[in-house]
Amino acid sequence: MSTLQISLAVVGGLVLAGVVAHSAWSSRRNLPKQATPEAPPATPEAVPPQGQGGEDTLVERQEPSFDVDSGLASLASLTSMTPDRKPGLDVLIDAVAPVAVEGVVSGEAALAAMPSTRRAGSKPFGVEGLSVITGEWEFPTAGHRYSAFQCGVQLANRTGALNQIEYSEFVMKAQAFADAIGGEPEFPEMLDEVARARELDQFASGHDAQLSFTLRAVNTAWSPGYVQQSAARLGFVAGAIPGRMVLPASQPGHAPILGLAFDTQAAMSEDPEQTALRELTLSLDVPQVLRSEQPFARMCEAALSLAANMDGVIIDDNGNLIRPEAMEVIHADLEQLYDTLDSRDLSAGSVLGRRLFS
Numbered sequence: 427m428s429t430l431q432i433s434l435a436v437v438g439g440l441v442l443a444g445v446v447a448h449s450a451w452s453s454r455r456n457l458p459k460q461a462t463p464e465a466p467p468a469t470p471e472a473v474p475p476q477g478q479g480g481e482d483t484l485v486e487r488q489e490p491s492f493d494v495d496s497g498l499a500s501l502a503s504l505t506s507m508t509p510d511r512k513p514g515l516d517v518l519i520d521a522v523a524p525v526a527v528e529g530v531v532s533g534e535a536a537l538a539a540m541p542s543t544r545r546a547g548s549k550p551f552g553v554e555g556l557s558v559i560t561g562e563w564e565f566p567t568a569g570h571r572y573s574a575f576q577c578g579v580q581l582a583n584r585t586g587a588l589n590q591i592e593y594s595e596f597v598m599k600a601q602a603f604a605d606a607i608g609g610e611p612e613f614p615e616m617l618d619e620v621a622r623a624r625e626l627d628q629f630a631s632g633h634d635a636q637l638s639f640t641l642r643a644v645n646t647a648w649s650p651g652y653v654q655q656s657a658a659r660l661g662f663v664a665g666a667i668p669g670r671m672v673l674p675a676s677q678p679g680h681a682p683i684l685g686l687a688f689d690t691q692a693a694m695s696e697d698p699e700q701t702a703l704r705e706l707t708l709s710l711d712v713p714q715v716l717r718s719e720q721p722f723a724r725m726c727e728a729a730l731s732l733a734a735n736m737d738g739v740i741i742d743d744n745g746n747l748i749r750p751e752a753m754e755v756i757h758a759d760l761e762q763l764y765d766t767l768d769s770r771d772l773s774a775g776s777v778l779g780r781r782l783f784s
Contacts, residue, residue, distance in 0.1 A: 462655070514563055515552055515578035518771060519626060519782050521588065521619040523600050525575040525609040530558060536566035536575065539606030541599045547592035548585040550781075551599055552578050575609060581619065583784055584634070587627035590620055630782055633766055635712035637722070637756070639729045639748060640705055641738045647702035648736060650693050656736055657686050660728050669693035673724070680775060681714040683721050684728060708732075713783035716775030717764050726753045 515522055536555055544551050554563040555572030566572065577600035581588050588596075593616050604611040654664070654671065662671040662684075669690035672682035688706040695701050708729050715721040729740050730750070740748045764774060772779045 514565075515554055515576060516778055519581055519778055520552075520578040521581055521593070521596065521614055521623075522576050522578040523597075523611045523613045525577060525600070525604045525607075525611045527572075527574060527607060527609040530571045530573055531555070531575070531607050531609075533566045533568045533570040533572065535607055536572060537568060539603050540566075541603065546579045546596040546599060547589070549580045549583065549588050549592055549596075551596060553603060554578075575604075575607070577603060577611065580781065581623035582627040582630055583782060584630075588620060588623035590616060593620060626782070629770065633713075633763060634783055635760070635763060636709065637712065637725070638707050638709040638743075639725065640707055640741050640743070641729065641732055641736070642741055643704045644737050644739055646737065647704050648706075649699045650688065650701060650703060651699050652736070653686075653688055653703060653706055656732060657728075660731060662686055662728075673728070675715070675719060677716070680716065681711065681780065683710075683715050683719050684725055685709045685711075686728075711783075712760065712763065713767070713772075713774045713779050717768075717773065719775070722753075722757055722760050726750075726757075 533555070536553070540553060541551070553566065554576050555566045555570070556562070556574040556576075557564055558571045558573050563576070564570075566575075577596075579588065579592070579596040597613055597616075600611050600613070603609075650669070657671050660673070662673050664670075665672045665682075665685070667690065669688050669692065671686040673684040673686075675681060675683055686706060686708050688703050689701075692701040692703055708725060710721050710725050712721070729748075732738065733740050742748055767773050767779060772782055
């Protein structure tokens with residue numbers, strides 16, 4: 427083999443190696459970003475007990491003890507974390523029909539008389555009893571006794587206003603319940619309640635707000651694990667649906683402050699870490715979250731932090747960039763919305779607010 431042939435072979439090998447290396451680099455560059463392994467927490471080294479003179483000594487086994495005061499304090503803290511009881515009927519957003527009874531009715535009898543479904547059309551239907559012990563309205567419970575009842579149907583929700591057909595279904599359900607317990611219902615005028623429902627629905631439709639930001643990858647795509655790890659650092663936890671995370675509320679029983687969602691199919695794929703995500707959505711259901719949680723400010727902080735750490739940009743539904751100054755304008759508008767909801771006793775995150783905007 428001549429020197430020229432050897433040189434050409436060497437050059438050809440170098441070119442081939444360069445092509446292979448470039449291909450491998452391009453392939454690696456196009457892989458979605460992966461979650462980085464978390465370092466395990468450092469554990470202190472166990473030191474054996476030493477007696478005098480450095481000799482090992484046996485340690486007497488200590489039986490676990492229960493301190494009454496601390497136990498009661500723990501129980502009190504758990505009790506304070508119990509979610510709010512089921513919201514009751516309220517004439518502000520419900521059509522309510524009182525049901526008079528001649529004597530005391532047991533909770534068992536009331537539960538047996540309940541309709542099979544708790545809806546009239548698309549509107550929630552409810553029954554409450556007046557407890558002879560506490561003197562308060564509550565959902566009928568076995569072992570309790572009641573001196574009166576009331577049935578109600580919600581006037582409006584996100585499906586629209588209560589209509590005449592739904593009101594008629596409400597009357598049928600309430601009448602059947604009253605007949606079963608030997609009671610006599612008194613229904614409000616249908617046309618008045620339907621008109622009230624339309625007015626409430628108009629108000630709710632004009633003051634409902636569900637906001638969302640879209641985060642889009644600038645260069646390298648993200649894997650689901652990378653998204654989850656990045657969001658977890660901001661306090662997000664896994665939701666009930668694959669591809670969804672939530673920022674929990676500070677108070678038990680309340681809706682999550684924020685939601686974060688990405689492709690469900692990607693989250694459920696056989697090898698999710700090889701799945702490329704280029705967009706995720708950060709959302710806020712304004713009427714469902716307490717104003718004191720400062721949800722929009724936290725939404726903006728989360729969006730800006732994720733965009734900076736994940737090499738992404740924040741865009742709206744039309745693909746336009748959302749800048750911090752635009753967020754300030756939205757924040758000012760939301761403050762006016764909060765004030766209006768407060769003035770109608772339908773504050774964001776309140777029991778009535780969550781019921782109406784559901």
